[in-house]
Amino acid sequence: xxxxxxxxxxxxxxxxxxxxxxxxxxxxxxxxxxxxxxxxxxxxxxxxxxxxxxxxxxxxxxxxxxxxxxxxxxxxxxxxxxxxxxxxxxxxxxxxxxxxxxxxxxxxxxxxxxxxxxxxxxxxxxxxxxxxxxxxxxxxxxxxxxxxxxxxxxxxxxxxxxxxxxxxxxxxxxxxxxxxxxxxxxxxxxxxxxxxxxxxxxxxxxxxxxxxxxxxxxxxxxxxxxxxxxxxxxxxxxxxxxxxxxxxxxxxxxxxxxxxxxxxxxxxxx
Amino acid sequence: xxxxxxxxxxxxxxxxxxxxxxxxxxxxxxxxxxxxxxxxxxxxxxxxxxxxxxxxxxxxxxxxxxxxxxxxxxxxxxxxxxxxxxxxxxxxxxxxxxxxxxxxxxxxxxxxxxxxxxxxxxxxxxxxxxxxxxxxxxxxxxxxxxxxxxxxxxxxxxxxxxxxxxxxxxxxxxxxxxxxxxxxxxxxxxxxxxxxxxxxxxxxxxxxxxxxxxxxxxxxxxxxxxxxxxxxxxxxxxxxxxxxxxxxxxxxxxxxxxxxxx
Numbered sequence: 001x002x003x004x005x006x007x008x009x010x011x012x013x014x015x016x017x018x019x020x021x022x023x024x025x026x027x028x029x030x031x032x033x034x035x036x037x038x039x040x041x042x043x044x045x046x047x048x049x050x051x052x053x054x055x056x057x058x059x060x061x062x063x064x065x066x067x068x069x070x071x072x073x074x075x076x077x078x079x080x081x082x083x084x085x086x087x088x089x090x091x092x093x094x095x096x097x098x099x100x101x102x103x104x105x106x107x108x109x110x111x112x113x114x115x116x117x118x119x120x121x122x123x124x125x126x127x128x129x130x131x132x133x134x135x136x137x138x139x140x141x142x143x144x145x146x147x148x149x150x151x152x153x154x155x156x157x158x159x160x161x162x163x164x165x166x167x168x169x170x171x172x173x174x175x176x177x178x179x180x181x182x183x184x185x186x187x188x189x190x191x192x193x194x195x196x197x198x199x200x201x202x203x204x205x206x207x208x209x210x211x212x213x214x215x216x217x218x219x220x221x222x223x224x225x226x227x228x229x230x231x232x233x234x235x236x237x238x239x240x241x242x243x244x245x246x247x248x249x250x251x252x253x254x255x256x257x258x259x260x261x262x263x264x265x266x267x268x269x270x
Numbered sequence: 271x272x273x274x275x276x277x278x279x280x281x282x283x284x285x286x287x288x289x290x291x292x293x294x295x296x297x298x299x300x301x302x303x304x305x306x307x308x309x310x311x312x313x314x315x316x317x318x319x320x321x322x323x324x325x326x327x328x329x330x331x332x333x334x335x336x337x338x339x340x341x342x343x344x345x346x347x348x349x350x351x352x353x354x355x356x357x358x359x360x361x362x363x364x365x366x367x368x369x370x371x372x373x374x375x376x377x378x379x380x381x382x383x384x385x386x387x388x389x390x391x392x393x394x395x396x397x398x399x400x401x402x403x404x405x406x407x408x409x410x411x412x413x414x415x416x417x418x419x420x421x422x423x424x425x426x427x428x429x430x431x432x433x434x435x436x437x438x439x440x441x442x443x444x445x446x447x448x449x450x451x452x453x454x455x456x457x458x459x460x461x462x463x464x465x466x467x468x469x470x471x472x473x474x475x476x477x478x479x480x481x482x483x484x485x486x487x488x489x490x491x492x493x494x495x496x497x498x499x500x501x502x503x504x505x506x507x508x509x510x511x512x513x514x515x516x517x518x519x520x521x522x523x524x525x526x527x528x529x530x531x532x
Contacts, residue, residue, distance in 0.1 A: 075363045077525040091525075098366040110361040112280060114287035119280075126276030127365055155287070 005211045006049040011081035013042040041067040043235040056222040057215040059232035065215040102172035106184040111156035128175035142170040162193040182214035281379020303336045330490040337392045338482045339458040341385040347432040351441025416485040419505035426512035436523040457483030477508040
């Protein structure tokens with residue numbers, strides 16, 4: 001029986017957003033009596049992911065994808081609800097959780113900006129306390145598949161976006177995490193690099209049985225990588241099923257946006 | 271243990287990557303110490319003694335205060351603040367290490383290099399304008415120990431102030447505020463013994479005095495043997511208090527992290 005690797009129950013996240021009125025009077029008023037408005041980014045979602053699954057998280061901008069990922073990785077405290085990642089509460093047991101997950105944020109880098117990529121990897125080697133043989137094996141494998149060799153001696157700031165993302169993905173996987181989160185890993189990449197990244201992820205998912213959860217706006221790209229799809233819109237789950245079914249349900253839809261609009265309309269009618 | 275050594279090494283490498291920064295900083299600091307040196311020198315032309323300080327003592331004070339103040343002074347609050355605003359702090363939070371250890375050991379790596387170089391040239395400067403007279407070995411050893419404790423205090427204070435950056439968008443104000451407070455209350459500008467009575471009483475019990483005033487007074491001979499040990503104890507106690515306070519603040523601050531967008 002497959003093991004459950006991620007379980008989310010009734011997850012809520014509310015942000016406080018400061019409300020400032022216009023003009024000088026508004027500014028003074030804000031200074032003495034700041035007002036906040038609450039915004040619900042995630043409204044009570046639940047789902048569960050088995051070990052070895054590869055799940056795509058889709059949604060428009062501001063749908064709550066990144067917020068959910070940030071709570072799953074333990075960076076952000078959920079307002080309400082329960083999360084378990086490999087049996088740990090990510091926020092309360094952040095340090096334990098951190099050792100069991102790999103994370104890639106397409107727009108950020110965990111590589112040290114000013115030192116060669118190779119040295120960054122060495123640092124991760126020590127920080128995650130990766131056994132030497134595992135480290136060597138993984139590094140050689142990633143070097144080969146992701147073609148890191150050509151830029152591994154350069155500092156991260158000198159890399160192109162495609163190179164940086166490849167290096168970042170390798171960095172996130174050096175310690176053989178059972179769960180991998182990717183938040184828009186292919187944002188801004190060209191088709192060739194995108195393809196390479198997806199092929200690599202598929203390989204990892206298959207060979208190492210790594211659970212993968214990735215977010216994107218792009219439905220077409222993920223069709224062949226992930227079998228399961230979760231669509232978020234305005235903090236709620238609209239769809240959670242096999243990816244093929246979405247096309248059965250909406251054969252005429254061309255893009256994700258169309259499907260989301262249709263799904264959301266259907267949702268409010270009920 | 272290995273991970274901490276790796277972080278120290280990383281901080282060191284980063285320090286080297288920014289060596290131009292450090293060297294220009296060093297030059298600016300050099301000018302500052304020379305200015306202070308001559309300002310005090312001209313003051314002592316008209317007084318042989320001020321509140322127990324003679325020119326001989328003051329000379330040492332100026333140079334050593336500079337040594338204490340300039341290492342570990344990079345102020346990582348600004349880094350923390352920037353990484354909160356840009357959202358890059360999440361990559362630090364994803365490591366299986368507490369945020370404090372991460373910043374601390376990185377800082378030790380960078381500061382280690384700074385300290386070594388500053389120590390060498392401060393020592394040279396001191397020997398050049400003072401000679402070896404009135405320098406006792408035990409005071410030098412206690413000085414090093416005291417500087418170490420002082421750096422601990424400095425780190426803890428900076429850590430606490432960087433927690434404030436979680437709440438405010440204006441990190442620059444927080445950092446400047448901390449800097450002014452530290453410079454004034456630590457004795458980096460004027461020895462605390464020269465402060466007026468009531469102010470002196472306040473600043474000597476505050477933790478800032480452990481950063482500059484205590485190490486300097488140990489070295490320049492203002493403190494007697496027993497006072498030296500009391501001062502070291504004072505520094506240690508403040509380290510513990512500030513450490514505990516930092517832990518509590520982190521608990522609070524880390525749960526308000528709201529990273530919009532992305």
